Amino acid sequence: MTNINGRFFNLKDIFDRLNTEYFNKTISAKITWGRNVRNGRRYIRFGSYTEKDNIIRIHPSLDREDIPSYFIESIVYHEMLHKVVGGSIVNGRRRVHTPEFKRMEKIFKYYGVAREWEKSNIRKLLKNYG
Numbered sequence: 001m002t003n004i005n006g007r008f009f010n011l012k013d014i015f016d017r018l019n020t021e022y023f024n025k026t027i028s029a030k031i032t033w034g035r036n037v038r039n040g041r042r043y044i045r046f047g048s049y050t051e052k053d054n055i056i057r058i059h060p061s062l063d064r065e066d067i068p069s070y071f072i073e074s075i076v077y078h079e080m081l082h083k084v085v086g087g088s089i090v091n092g093r094r095r096v097h098t099p100e101f102k103r104m105e106k107i108f109k110y111y112g113v114a115r116e117w118e119k120s121n122i123r124k125l126l127k128n129y130g
């Protein structure tokens with residue numbers, strides 16, 4: 001589970017490309033295929049960022065040729081943002097998807113297209129998830 005090269009997507013390439021295009025190469029973090037075990041199956045999650053280990057994990061079910069690259073890029077971009085934005089405490093609870101986070105999330109060029117694709121393909125995505 002530590003390989004960077006999937007069968008179809010190379011996470012390090014995607015990370016480097018996004019880092020150059022959106023973050024002026026300022027993000028240093030590890031990236032790997034992997035499931036976020038702590039979140040179990042309570043809700044669907046395609047990526048995670050763990051601050052303690054400074055690692056982004058992308059769910060291996062996304063490594064398929066029928067997944068558009070802008071979709072996987074939008075997931076990687078989202079997790080990279082977690083490193084940049086961090087969390088804030090709102091009403092005593094730690095929030096990570098803050099208004100600032102959401103504003104920055106939409107800067108990604110294919111944000112809208114990726115969300116639309118996710119909505120129309122959620123069944124397909126869930127079938128391979130787990």
Ligand SMILES: [Zn+2]
Binds near residue numbers: 078082096097
């Ligand atoms: Zn998030």
